Amino acid sequence: MSSVAGDQNLTTVTEKISSIVLERKVGKGWILGLMVCFALVMLLLYSITVLLVKGVGIWGLNVPVGWGFAIINFVWWIGIGHAGTLISAILLLLNQEWRTSINRFAEAMTLFAVSCAGLFPLLHVGRPWLAYWLLPYPNTMGMWPQFRSPLLWDVFAVSTYATVSALFWYVGLIPDLATLRDRAQTGFGKVVYGLLAMGWRGAARHWERYETAYLLLAGLATPLVVSVHTVVSFDFAVSIVPGWHATVFPPYFVAGAIFAGFAMVLTLAIPLRKIYQLEDYITMRHLQNMAKVMLATGMIVAYGYIMELFMAWYSASPYETAIVSNRLIGPFAHVFWPLMLCNVLAPQMLWFRKVRHSTVGLMIVAMFVNVGMWLERFLIVVTSLSRDYLPSSWDDYHATFWDWSLFIGTLGLFGALLFLFIRFLPMISIFEMRTIVPGGRPKGSGANGNGEGH
């Protein structure tokens, strides 16, 4: 089955995708969207400034709940990023050529989501200008970081993930930057794209090494992406806090990350393909496949919820049972039941072909999942911390204005980066699209095989 619709060839894919960047006039919608996001970025900068001046006391943190929005948002954002790596790396290794038209912006989404995620732990340390203390380097204090701590594992996992995601994205862009360089009409465009393309000229021996590097990066990113959310779940699971100390956490976090990420890819892909008339490239087949991945990972997440309930009963630990009753009927029921609606019930709609075939239906389900995954992180972080072993230390958690302004500010940052990305870089990989349209492959080389699975 072909992954492109309509009558496409080398010339049309090159022109169509590069013209979005090089020729299309800046639309009113784009300006308006960027303005809104830019305003939110200003809110983010303002909130950060206030935070740096006054300290983390402006957040709703208190003594039992030392991890509030910062950790919730960190886990939520980094989870969203994972779908980008999954699409670009795992589907590449599995030779799923339908990934080709969505991998570029999914990778961009990863990079921007990881940037938003990274902000939170940095700010949460209280004195971000000393965050480099987290890194192992010989220093005059004569100290080293504690390598037995999951929090330090996180530093390595997330910084490696950010680096590898950036490399993967940039390497993927190089041939397309060369196309933009060669097609740019303005001197400025020629110079900027030319510098970024680093003199790429499509020599056969370069392609050979390029493809090897790309494939190896995919092979490296695949275990990496699994390890990152596993390590994020270790931040919780390695502790002995009730509700966190569970072996189901790593697989359940990884599945949740993919679930959340695909929901975000759908949230972005559906309006993008409409606005930029990319229906021939991002086809209904892509949206359906993503819906199916969401359904599958959603079921794994639901299994995680069931296991949490089961283990609370099976462990016969009063603390674990208390956590569950706090969630089901206690002070956190108003988070738990909406979570069940968003993450367990709403995705069941995807069993119906009618919903999978409707962009509106998919968009609604994806929005539910976006919200649901945030609620899940909230529930995990706050329930366990606010009600642990000693009732004398219990306290409630209420987010403040600054908690919300930082979170909404990162949504703006994410949006602003995406708006800039779709304006200045090709949102679909041009050279990979060339490999799946007729005309790029030698005759008799097996139709549409994209040759990446060697």
Place this chain on the structure above:
Amino acid sequence: MSSVLDKGAPSCFGLLAEFPNVDDLLQAIHKSREAGYRDMEAYTPLPVHEVCHALGYRNRLPFLVLIGGILGAVGGFALQYYASVVDYPLNVGGRPFNSWPSFIIVTFETTILGAALTAVLGMLALNGLPRPHHPVFSVPQFKMASGDRFFLMLLSRDPRYEQEDAEQLLRELEPLSLAEVPHP
């Protein structure tokens, strides 16, 4: 057009032929190799394995990446061992200083980091990039090499290279265009 008499110093860097599709390019590669040319380069807008096979390239990158990964692993573990056992031994709940199971994750991450950095930097270094200028860029139609055209260049440094012979060989393949690539 320069003469074949001047064999010591060819007048151009190479001869660049433009083809409309990959099959014509492959045919041109085979014909040129049959004619004895060895030093040639093909330019395509997309990766085509058949072209690389036809040109007979070997690729050392996977080996380098393996080395990068091993160095990452050894370096990562050594860092933790040095910090936790040698330089700053800290008794945490009576656990051994060399509590290697808890060092595995950072070791894993540094392995991936070492291998990934080697893959990208190695690819760029072996390809001689960044290199903003290259003689082929001075041929105007070469712009299409990043669009929908396929190019073959016979390099003049090939001992087999003779200007008129090369020109005749490529002309017989009916390229869309044929151009001399000037020396840098």
